[in-house]
Amino acid sequence: MKNAILQKSVGGITANAFVRPIIIILAILHIAIIGMILQINATTGFLASTMNKAGIYTAEANSLLAGTSLLSQTANNFVLEPVTATGELNVYPLAVYAEEMKRPRRGSQVLTRFHEYDANGAAMTYLSTAAENADRMTALQLQALALINGAHPFPDSDPVNKLPLPALSAADQAMPAAQKMEKARNLLMDPDTLKDMYSVSQHVNACVRIIRADADEKRADAGRRIDRLRTGLWGATFLILLILIGMFIALYKQIFNPLKRFVRLISSNQFLNTGDGLHEVRLVASAYNNLQERRDALRSLAETDTLTSLPNRYRFEKFILDAGESGYSLAILIFDLNYLKETNDTLGHSAGDKLIQTAASCISSCFGENSFRIGGDEFAAVVKDCKPEKIQQMIHQFEEAQQRENVSISLGYAYAEEIGDTSLKQLIDEADKKMYAQKQEAHRRMVAFT
Secondary structure, three states: OHHHHHHHHHOOOOHHHHHHHHHHHHHHHHHHHHHHHHHHHHHHHHHHHHHHHHHHHHHHHHHHHHHHHHHHHHHHHHHHOOEOOOOOEOHHHHHHHHHHHHOOOOHHHHHHHHOOOOOOHHHHHHHHHHHHHHHHHHHHHHHHHHHHHHHOOOOOOOOHHHOOOOOOOHHHHHOOHHHHHHHHHHHHHOHHHHHHHHHHHHHHHHHHHHHHHHHHHHHHHHHHHHHHHHHHHHHHHHHHHHHHHHHHHHHHHHHHHHHHHHHHHHHOOOOOOOOOOOHHHHHHHHHHHHHHHHHHHHHHHHHEOOOOOOEOHHHHHHHHHHOOOOOOOEEEEEEEEOOHHHHHHHHOHHHHHHHHHHHHHHHHHHHOOOEEEOOOOEEEEEEEOOOHHHHHHHHHHHHHHHHHHOOOEEEEEEEEOOHHHOOHHHHHHHHHHHHHHHHHHHHHHHHHHO
């Protein structure tokens, strides 16, 4: 219960309340940073994939053009000169054509693969037109080769024998060899056929331009996204740095600075300020102050005479030790209460205690706060920075107080104008001797009276 009241009374923000939101914010920022890094990696991967696909699509489209061009060129070369000057079949361009026919880069083949890609729609349209024209050219070339084969049979050897030659119509078969040759040349040299080749080139180039433009657009979008993510990444990192710096400054002000002040105050035996720092730091200060109060209370109890509430002999000796050695005047007064034993024996100890209290009141009222009870019936007082006249005045007041209170106290004192000229012990001894002499005189008077 006491701890709960103490914690509530000191106030201040707790370390948990201070640190928890910062940790949460830092965790969120770290998660955001990880997320942005993952997005940058994903976007970079997407960009690489996009550029790779663009390269594949461009290569595929160009392969259609390259294949079509090679088929057209070799077919034309063969049809224009199918037989050499020696009357032999011109097999080389025919074999090149047959080899190219085996490669999967004819119009419809490329178009079929493009349907498996996520290519731009406009690019697909251009490529479809190019593939259609290329396939039409290939069909005419094969028909022309079939006419040549009808006039000059091709050798039954690979790869020529793998050519997918169409069957000739009855009319074509009935044509003389020269007419077949002429028809074959007309098929390949027809203006529409030449237009098809130009169309293939134009449409493939248009397809490639769209693929590249689409890839460039995606690359630009990805680049902008990466730039935004990198900006966010730097912003989050900078924010974390600011939070850490701010946290360090706050902790320095709320923990380290108060602790430094505490060390200085503790070393000078002062109370700590419970309004500085975090809640836990204030708790430490409050606990220390409570301990200091208890220690002071115990010290006061240990250094105070319980009967008279005057400082005891320990405090007197400590005061003398702390008084210093020079630089001021000093009077030490030693007192002894007369007739205490007789009072205890005749009236009881309660009356004796009352007599001690009366003596203490007389001494402290006349000689100030530096009055001490140093024994059962012994007292002392110290007066600093005073003149002999002042001491005599105080002694006179003390004698009047004794008469008023009907108490007898023997007194002896020693005075030093400059404390450096004598020792405190000498002053105490001198005052004690004078007190003892006065006490003997008081006893003689009492004996004479009785």
